Amino acid sequence: MKHVNYTTITLILIILVFVSCTIDGSFRGLYSYYKVTQKENPGFIQKPEQNLCSLPAPDSIVVYKINGHELRGCFKSQSLSLVYLWSPNCSAEVCIPPNYAQEYSNTRNVDLFVVANYYDYRKMTIDYKLNRPIFGINTEHYRTNLTDRYLKKFRNDLLDGETIDNESPRFLLFRSDSLIAFNSSIEGLNIN
Numbered sequence: 001m002k003h004v005n006y007t008t009i010t011l012i013l014i015i016l017v018f019v020s021c022t023i024d025g026s027f028r029g030l031y032s033y034y035k036v037t038q039k040e041n042p043g044f045i046q047k048p049e050q051n052l053c054s055l056p057a058p059d060s061i062v063v064y065k066i067n068g069h070e071l072r073g074c075f076k077s078q079s080l081s082l083v084y085l086w087s088p089n090c091s092a093e094v095c096i097p098p099n100y101a102q103e104y105s106n107t108r109n110v111d112l113f114v115v116a117n118y119y120d121y122r123k124m125t126i127d128y129k130l131n132r133p134i135f136g137i138n139t140e141h142y143r144t145n146l147t148d149r150y151l152k153k154f155r156n157d158l159l160d161g162e163t164i165d166n167e168s169p170r171f172l173l174f175r176s177d178s179l180i181a182f183n184s185s186i187e188g189l190n191i192n
Contacts, residue, residue, distance in 0.1 A: 030147055032139040034065075037119035044121060045136060053077065058133050061125045063116065065138040068157025071113060075177040080110040083158065083172040084186070085151070086134075088116055088123035094170055094185045099128040101186060106131075108191045110173070115154075118147050 038045055048055060048064045053074035055064065075081045084101045098114045105112035115135045116124060124134055142150040151168075158172070159179060169182035173189050181189045 031118065032137070032145050032147060032150065033119045034136075034139050034145065037121045037124075040121045044125075045119065047138075052135070055133055057130050061127065063119070063124055063134050063136045065136045065140075066115075067138050067141045068154045068159075071115070071135065072158050072160060072177060074113065075174045078111045079175065080108075080191070081174040082110045082112050082186075082189075082191075083174070084112065084114045085155075085170050085172075086114050086116050087118070087170075088120040096186060097128065098130055098134065102128070102130050104186055104191075110191060117151060 034045065044061070045063050045065055048066065048070075052064060052066055052070055071083070082101070082105055084098065086098060086101075087095055101114065102112055104110075112130070113132060113135060114128075114130060115137065117137070119136055124136075128134075137150055137154045139145055139150050142153045144150050144153075160177075162179060164179070164182055168184070170184050171182060171186050171189055172179060173181040173191065181191075183189050
């Protein structure tokens with residue numbers, strides 16, 4: 001019987017994870033890249049000066065940094081609200097372009113809120129034809145630049161402390177301000 005080298009297998013698995021997350025030679029997803037993106041274009045990331053619930057899609061491409069409590073406040077005035085936790089460089093099947101999520105939401109009379117998990121200036125400046133601006137998580141509010149940490153805090157605020165079985169759903173559906181469904185794919189929500 002041959003001896004299995006678990007160190008080699010583990011190393012191969014780690015390399016596969018890094019390769020699968022590498023797009024165009026850059027690795028994204030572990031950190032927010034807030035400062036890098038802000039440096040590329042200082043006016044690109046902004047704090048909303050008015051009620052973020054009524055912000056229309058801007059004429060120029062801007063990302064508004066928010067926290068989970070601020071976003072949750074928008075759901076009370078909507079019958080159905082869908083939050084898409086979007087990873088700009090993800091290429092998995094469940095990582096759909098924001099414009100597809102918008103089309104899906106429009107046909108089902110759902111109000112869509114696209115929230116980027118991390119900042120990527122190049123991917124976020126594409127004109128996705130959304131009804132609202134793209135939102136980014138306010139890493140300064142959560143006092144961490146590590147995606148996993150601020151995303152958990154954001155989700156906790158968004159869900160008002162409610163826990164869910166799936167630690168990382170991409171899509172969260174609210175009726176008024178109550179979570180009614182969540183899934184890693186938009187089709188898995190079964191919105192009719």
